[in-house]
Amino acid sequence: MESAALLNAIIENAIDGIITINDRGLIESINPPACRLFQYKPAEVTGKNISILMPPPHREQHDEYIRRYQQTGRGHIIGIGREVTGLRKDGTLFPFRLAVSEVKYSGRIIYTGFIHDLSREKEAEDRLKEYAAHLKDEVEERTQSLMLSVKELEKAKDEVSISLEKEKELGQLKSRFVSMASHEFRTPLSAVQLSASLIEKYAGQSQSKNISKHVGKIKNAVGNLTTILNDFLSHEKLEAGRVEPSPTVFDLVKLAEEITEEMQLMAKKDQNIIYLHTGSNSKVNLDLNLLKNCIINLIANAIKYSGENTFIEFNTELSKSGCTITVKDNGIGIPDTDQKHLFEAFFRAHNTGNIPGTGLGLHIVARYVRLMNGNVTFKSSINKGTLFTISFPEQ
Known part of the structure; x- marks a missing residue:
């Protein structure tokens, strides 16, 4: 009697649900955790076929599962850790892990089902799948955005390269022009400077103040132009790194x-x-x-x-x-x-x-x-x- 009481106390206070059925599939006992899972009171299911807790198509096939197992010793009824779906009293479904054991007791066979609720695990798994799907979509979106950015950068790079080449060509043309212009201007300027000096010399003592004044203006103008040309030429050499x-x-x-x-x-x-x-x-x-x-x-x-x-x-x-x-x-x-x-x-x-x-x-x-x-x-x-x-x- 003490052993039976101890066994009953263990079953009643177990974390997981425990249901026992006879060889005809009728429920003989159900512990409180199983009652809470299926939303039934013990009196509402005791003596009834276990299929009351199963959704279609397993409900209609369960008796056949028992019969086949009893004849062949093989089938779906005995197993460890099978994931199945339960049917609550209110018609909602929930996932659980089912382990069934065959027990011989007082000369008859009893099947004991151990039920572990997987609702929270499945919810977490579903959230994880949703998050993974969200991440996948976000990665794909960002990948597409990155690929678009890369294409735009490549396009911009090509445009910049073309612009740099054109700028380089223009710079070279400008440098050649300034160098050429500087040298070409220097020759006539030197001639003007020399001519102004000769005019001043040949005028001699008879030169008037006006001649001296205008010769001075010519020399100053030539000097200013020469300075300008020298500045431009020096600047271009500096810019060209020469x-x-x-x-x-x-x-x-x-x-x-x-x-x-x-x-x-x-x-x-x-x-x-x-x-x-x-x-x-x-x-x-x-x-x-x-x-x-x-x-x-x-x-x-x-x-x-x-x-x-x-x-x-x-x-x-x-x-x-x-x-x-x-x-x-x-x-x-x-x-x-x-x-x-x-x-x-x-x-x-x-x-x-x-x-x-x-x-x-x-x-x-x-x-x-x-x-x-x-x-x-x-x-x-x-x-x-x-x-x-x-x-x-x-x-």
């Missing part, structure tokens, strides 16, 4: 004195260039031509943007810290709003008025100085002048 510094050791003071003498001839009336060198040494290791171009450009600007009866201070200094070159004028100065653009190509300050220029000179100076590993800075105030400083580190 300017490579060639450092040599030379006498900086000698170069500065030559430049001072040369530029003094271009100065306005009563403009004076005052040169001063500081330091016991005068030798530097730089590109002579590039440095000469930079100094001439700065002094030419000082002459151009300063008035008559002014001084232009030109200084060089060699010390342990390196080489410093300064050019200071008392001219029109550079507006504060223009100073950040001063070294940009083709930029001219707004207060230059009708003073001729290309806007390339300071851009070329900055590029040449950088090529020689130097630095160029300036300080300027309106109507008080400008100070340019070129510095090179110790060599």
Whole structure:
């Protein structure tokens, strides 16, 4: 009696549902978990055929399953972990795992079914499938979007390549044109310059002030045109990467004195260039031509943007810290709003008025100085002048 009571307590308190049927398929017992699963009270199913808990077509076939098993010992009735579908009292279906055992008890055969509800597992599985399907759709959508982006990028790449090729061709044509134009203009300009000098010479003592005046205008115009052509040619060489510094050791003071003498001839009336060198040494290791171009450009600007009866201070200094070159004028100065653009190509300050220029000179100076590993800075105030400083580190 104690064993029977213990067995009954285990069955009643089991987590899974347990149903027993006889050899005719009639329900003999059902525990509370099974009642909750199928929504029946024990009295509503006890003594009835187990097929009441089965949906079609298994309901109609269940008795045949039992008969076949009893005759052959094979069939669907005995099994471990089969997934089947149950029919609740309200007509809804639910999945469960069924394990059936054959038990001989008191000289008769009883079949015991162990029922494990799979509703939550199936719901989770369905959600997982939905999520997987959603991910698959999203991956396909993003893959298509990525493929479209790749095609657009390839198309853009082809367009950019074509544009770059065209730009390269235009750049080469422009460079060739500027070089050709510069050289072609120089020949007639040289002839005009020479002719103006000969007119001045042949006029001799009999020349009038008007002849001298107009010859001077011709020379100035030729000089301005030559400067413009040189600026354009230098800029094109820089853009094409054809300017490579060639450092040599030379006498900086000698170069500065030559430049001072040369530029003094271009100065306005009563403009004076005052040169001063500081330091016991005068030798530097730089590109002579590039440095000469930079100094001439700065002094030419000082002459151009300063008035008559002014001084232009030109200084060089060699010390342990390196080489410093300064050019200071008392001219029109550079507006504060223009100073950040001063070294940009083709930029001219707004207060230059009708003073001729290309806007390339300071851009070329900055590029040449950088090529020689130097630095160029300036300080300027309106109507008080400008100070340019070129510095090179110790060599």
